[in-house]
Amino acid sequence: MKNRKGPLRGGPRFAYDGLNRVIHERARLSLLTSLMTHSKGLTFAELKAFCALTDGNLNRHLQVLEEARLVTVTKNHSGGRTQTRCRISAAGRKRYLEYLAVLEQVIVDGAAGAKQDPRPSMSRGSAPA
């Protein structure tokens, strides 16, 4: 929807619209990355350990991801215990990879900035525009 004009020094060059808020939140990024690398899924306990989340936070973020259809959560009842197993969905994989591509652009941009001399005094002598 955004009007990406060229003249104004590149338009919203650094807006990173693709950094989907559902995925970008740190705990959820952590959960989705765990699930991306474990294609057979992970239990609630495993996710807690991998992502260093409390029960409450894990439940809350899984609910957000499930509502966005990025993960599936299945509960198995056996021997009086309930095991919760989470997997990233096909749509979740797709959206995660799209997100990752934007993240790569952030790194490319940030790394380009890192190569610049942070001290403006260096170029003052040559009267920049």
Place this chain on the structure above:
Amino acid sequence: MKNRKGPLRGGPRFAYDGLNRVIHERARLSLLTSLMTHSKGLTFAELKAFCALTDGNLNRHLQVLEEARLVTVTKNHSGGRTQTRCRISAAGRKRYLEYLAVLEQVIVDGAAGAKQDPRPSMSRGSAPA
């Protein structure tokens, strides 16, 4: 503070503690990346355009970044107009680069996951643990 135990399948392997919340928020990541790549600083208007932010959002996020001492904001008054100029601070550069290193790890992990076959049926025949 976290107890990084090895045995439980690697401990909080995907917690990404280094994803500093002040920097990770999308608008602020966008602002800091813009400022990283413009070592002489940017005006309020330039930042708005680069990051596609409204006046209100830009003010709010700059305030957070300024309070965290990641950016400096200077106001020049001349000819009845005020020009606001923002620059990333030395501490901001340092923290941003530390953040970027963690982001790179997310990409490495996520990309490794992307190479996995997402279909669990492929390995079911070999009875995984």
